[in-house]
Amino acid sequence: EAFLARIERLDGELNSYITVCREEALRDADAADARRAAGKAAPLTGVPMAIKDIFCTEGVRTSCGSKMLDNFISPYDATVIEKLRAEGVVMLGKTNLDEFAMGSSNENSYYGAVKNPWDLTAVPGGSSGGSAAAVAAGLAPAALGTDTGGSIRQPAAFCGITGLKPTYGRVSRYGMIAYASSLDQGGPMARSAEDCARLMNVIAGADPRDSTSVVRSVPNYIEGLNYNLKGLKIGLPKEYFGEGLSAEVESSVRAAIKVFEDAGASVQEISLPHTHLAIPTYYVIAPAEASSNLSRYDGVRFGHRCADPKDLEDLYKRTREEGFGDEVKRRILIGTHTLSEGFFDAYYIKAQKVRRLIRQDFLDAFDQVDVLMGPAAPTPAFDLGAHKDPLSMYLQDLYTIAINLAGIPGISVPAGLAGRRPVGLQILGPHFGEQTLLGVAHQFQ
Numbered sequence: 001e002a003f004l005a006r007i008e009r010l011d012g013e014l015n016s017y018i019t020v021c022r023e024e025a026l027r028d029a030d031a032a033d034a035r036r037a038a039g040k041a042a043p044l045t046g047v048p049m050a051i052k053d054i055f056c057t058e059g060v061r062t063s064c065g066s067k068m069l070d071n072f073i074s075p076y077d078a079t080v081i082e083k084l085r086a087e088g089v090v091m092l093g094k095t096n097l098d099e100f101a102m103g104s105s106n107e108n109s110y111y112g113a114v115k116n117p118w119d120l121t122a123v124p125g126g127s128s129g130g131s132a133a134a135v136a137a138g139l140a141p142a143a144l145g146t147d148t149g150g151s152i153r154q155p156a157a158f159c160g161i162t163g164l165k166p167t168y169g170r171v172s173r174y175g176m177i178a179y180a181s182s183l184d185q186g187g188p189m190a191r192s193a194e195d196c197a198r199l200m201n202v203i204a205g206a207d208p209r210d211s212t213s214v215v216r217s218v219p220n221y222i223e224g225l226n227y228n229l230k231g232l233k234i235g236l237p238k239e240y241f242g243e244g245l246s247a248e249v250e251s252s253v254r255a256a257i258k259v260f261e262d263a264g265a266s267v268q269e270i271s272l273p274h275t276h277l278a279i280p281t282y283y284v285i286a287p288a289e290a291s292s293n294l295s296r297y298d299g300v301r302f303g304h305r306c307a308d309p310k311d312l313e314d315l316y317k318r319t320r321e322e323g324f325g326d327e328v329k330r331r332i333l334i335g336t337h338t339l340s341e342g343f344f345d346a347y348y349i350k351a352q353k354v355r356r357l358i359r360q361d362f363l364d365a366f367d368q369v370d371v372l373m374g375p376a377a378p379t380p381a382f383d384l385g386a387h388k389d390p391l392s393m394y395l396q397d398l399y400t401i402a403i404n405l406a407g408i409p410g411i412s413v414p415a416g417l418a419g420r421r422p423v424g425l426q427i428l429g430p431h432f433g434e435q436t437l438l439g440v441a442h443q444f445q
């Protein structure tokens, strides 16, 4: 009730929720009370949460921030939702996002922009901007986000919360609406690494319904929180401290790294030589996968359908013309172009080869150090409307995108303020190194 009241009071301005599940939440909270009274409570029973509106939720609209799915009610729950429900988590509602998770500011949503609770003239970041703003404003104690090229870590940084992008395959993607399937990964956004660890204990693990989820035992992430920083080897990728990084972000991040050093960690410079290729590589691979994934929105099976189609072609054309926003159309055009005959080898195959090199950069780095540290984003949250040009928006993802191409985990933790706007420290680890990332982050909090 306290969270619902706060949503009612503050979210008219913030716009972090697309759908608030008032009745369902109160009903589920009562059920959680009963379960607690019966002595059957699990660790998160009765804990309220916000869910990015990209996870399918049975009986509650899943819009993905798009007019295309404005009327879509999923007949089933995503695996992570099923796991959270079984735990007794109470879903407060579905949070705002860039349409189909394409964006870095939450300004591409059909449901309007979200405001950053720290400064209402700033963006909350994206694409999980609603989840980040809701947690930062106290409209939920924790949230689920997804990260294809930074969408958990960058909004967490912009809103001063903690967000973990797990290793690709650590958390099931079943029922998570696909943007770029080889990059998408769901994960927790919360007020601390400790809360993220509690959520990871519930959502991580193999899923027979997601063939890319990895069969590998899940550690108890809470047990890893008591991490000893003495002897920790930290690498600073020199490419993450170069041109484009704002002075205020750099000084906050360096001050944070100094805290680890003072606690007994060692710091050395590392090079990730293919960093400059990450954005172009991502913007070939992600739109290619997106154009394929988004072909299912044809007006036939579900979602938006244009009125009175003349024939099948007219149905496809007008449904997609009306249902998708500009950024989504731009990516579909890029993707169909790079996948088309004659361009496939030059763009898509080439990008896959470069992806391999980017991944190898990280594998080489983790031969030398335990974790990498740097900024989560080149600037603090920017003003609403600041990046009207898509290319300048794409450049915001400089420090987050390579991580998805490599499949490794990354966490953003609050590391001070630049004026009124938060700065995020990003910590990266080797594949399945979440326990280390959470433990290292926890020492800083």
Ligand code: GLN
Pocket (backbone or CB within 6 Å): 101, 102, 103, 104, 126, 127, 146, 147, 148, 149, 150, 151, 152, 179, 286, 397
């Ligand atoms: N900003 C990136 C994009 O627009 C990443 C988004 C994401 O991680 N979903 O594609």
